[in-house]
Amino acid sequence: MKNVNVAIVGATGAVGTKILEKLLERNFPAQSIKLLASKRSAGLEIKAGNQTYTVEETTPESFEGVDIAFFSAGGSISEKFAPEAVQRGAVVIDNTSAFRMNEDIPLVVPEVNPSALQNHPGIIANPNCSTIQMVAALQPIKEKYGINRIIVSTYQAVSGAGSEAIDELEAQSGHFEQRAENVAEILPSASAERHYPIAFNAIPQIDAFHPSGSGYTLEELKMMNETKKIFGDQNLSVTATCVRLPVVTGHSESVYIQLNADNVTVEDLKEVLKNAPGVVLQDDPSTQTYPMPLFAEGKDEIFVGRIRKDREEATGFHLWIVSDNLLKGAALNSVQIGEKLLEEQ
Template identity: 55%
Template structure:
């Protein structure tokens, strides 16, 4: 049987380390794993199960003999190096936003649209964390009842902003709890967005900004949920408006989702559909206070769905609460799962015509 040489680009990050971890428990047949990162990290060691891998510096020549390259080192790294990986014969699974809206690039949540992989041109994009779990929760409903509209408010974990942001949150909480610093007096340097002008504390706070703002007063994070949903569900008519909010949770995104279906849905049937959908776990028994919780989702690959109930007024309106580990299903696991699907579908092969610009 064919076994693959796999490269992880960004192997020292919050997602990269988890990609390596997920690769130790995968149906993908693996020959070798190469850990790539910036020059700064080269020579350092990272764990790969019982083994240690020595980080190699990412260059244009890193992808000789690589079959599958998982990228999670920021959009500009993917922009520059993913085309070189494709040129060298690898298939790229990119966890950044850079290629997601590129018409040559499938945007894939395997449970939802694995068939989109068939038309790949060497690069497959992994959607944004907040989109992925919403797709797993809603696809079983969409398939039976159709989907007209989504209004979503997110409760996103700090881990989505990377390891540095998690360290900062930890530091902020210690300052408040142990040194008695007032929450408004805490100095912040990373959140809400590392590259934006102002920084605010996340400890004891809720920040209604993830990623920078676009011209329409939505953030890029919010617009990702809109655009990515339409692409993954292959339906430009689905209305999606999001409010994306960071809260003081380290790992595990929660989402309060309102949908309107085409056909009026039966709630017990919706629960059954979700419970039977791959990757989704129904946690919905309010009489026994069972509903998805961020702390319980950490380390799990599934998306947990609960609080499913009819809107009080709209006959075709449904509310639900959806939680997943944003670093696993939202990033590392979904990327490895895409690699598994590529293998299952016989799609791990060099691409003949390069559709992406070499820079």
């Protein structure tokens, strides 16, 4: 890999700080790393590794001389500045939903569809965190046996809604007796008309409901549409229900799949997953071994367990998939896209 000049937009946020950590930890071939954020964060010093970085305000001129720009500052910022970065010669790896469903922009999970990187218009989209961990775990199964149907229910951590959601969970958690009256201002989404406490609760809404009246939230539609795009199969049946839980970090998913092959066993699936890149099999009911978000936090891998054959559908299987949503679900996948991009140059 050649050494490149890197910029991180949204460098002071939860994902931005993790991107910096992963770039340094994985010895990404960065000749320089520029940290960009809003005007109010300009001048802030961030220590990482053995270096101190000074945050700069994001402007169009910030991208002069930048080869790869990681964006994680919200869709509106990406829409405004990503074209400016591309115009100045940078390749943008965007962690927002701004470009994911643009048919000209690849939506990439390196373990699943790295070939999509061969044709990009200067912008590469990083999928939704809940989508990433599911498709990466299912890819080796799909490759060997084929999958025609996916039904997923997610149990997502509050860190996916930002640091303010974490703060609110911590504040509410000290008031068990008044838990139904806890003050709520963030979840299910900051822009919603009503807000509900997350401590001691489960909220079956992530993001807004789609205005069509379909009953699906935007988060659920993201998972459904992104999965089809990443797998390159618009005929794949995908249905999602997304729920927020009082977990700080680590998304969990209950996934039901129907295969295109007959006579597949649980052991067959376990054998496939044992050799899957970035996947760790944790599945032994006799020792109560299965993935949990508390123990996935801070780890790069995707953990899979509770694999069972459906009792009614011959080709149906159930899996439990857990991953750190800030790492493989966001920062790590972005950095891996950058690594794969440089490998192919």
